[in-house]
Amino acid sequence: MRRAKRPVRNTGPWSSPRILNSSSPIITADIHGFLVTAVSNWTAEADSYTEAEKRTIIDSLPPRYRKYELDAEGRLKCPLSVEFVLDDPYVKAAVHKFKRDVSEGCYERSWQNQARKAMQERRDGKFDPYLQERTEETFGDPGSNDGPDETADEDIDPEVDSSDGDWGERRSPRGRRTNKGKGTPQTRILQQRRKVLAGGEAR
Structure with a gap:
């Protein structure tokens, strides 16, 4: 009788629990600079990114930026310009918010479970009296x-x-x-x- 395959544990050095926790080194890392470098090196060297990696990166972008255009050599072009990533205020704000959320433990499993529980309680109306009281106090x-x-x-x-x-x-x-x-x-x-x-x- 064949043994069932054990699920792969998400415990590697680059796993979410290791990276997205309140003591993660990415909290103090220059993520914005990393993104600028990543875009500028998109096709700087032949082995910068594989086509599969490029497609994965494009897949993770917001819908309006998911463009799969090819250059003259048949390689996927980066839909973002270096200037855009470098200067766009919303990109900078998103990076800042991401680092703050990581530092506050918002990606940790315990926090996620508490957030889901709170959302369900809110849908069930458990916070309605409190919200009504706060509204009356304010307005x-x-x-x-x-x-x-x-x-x-x-x-x-x-x-x-x-x-x-x-x-x-x-x-x-x-x-x-x-x-x-x-x-x-x-x-x-x-x-x-x-x-x-x-x-x-x-x-």
Whole structure:
């Protein structure tokens, strides 16, 4: 009787548990510099990457960058330019966030299990009373209109004095305007409050 093959244990030097833990050396490594070097050496030498490795790398990119174009020699071209990886602020921010998450243990099995449990409890409504309480503390009880609203001061501009103003229209690093935060619940509540105040003044 043949023995069943044992599953390969994920314990090698480059395994996820070894690399993605809070004591991993990649926390202090120059990952951004590594990515720049990896892209610049894409076809610098004949043995830089095999075609299979190139395809695996392209497969891991966001959908809009998964381009499998070939050069004149029939080799896969890198869909990212060195300048893009070097200067793009979102790449830099993603690298920073990844290193922070690793340092905080977000990729460790225990943390992942706790996160899955918390998500399930959230779906089950176990946090609803707490969220309702926090909402009332922050924005007031929507069902209560007793007394004057201390925040309804004519000299207060919600876009300036509220932390929500930090998420209003701003310019991106390249000078383009963004509308980040304009559709958040906080923004909608402030807009509704301004309409109520305007209606009161009209009377």
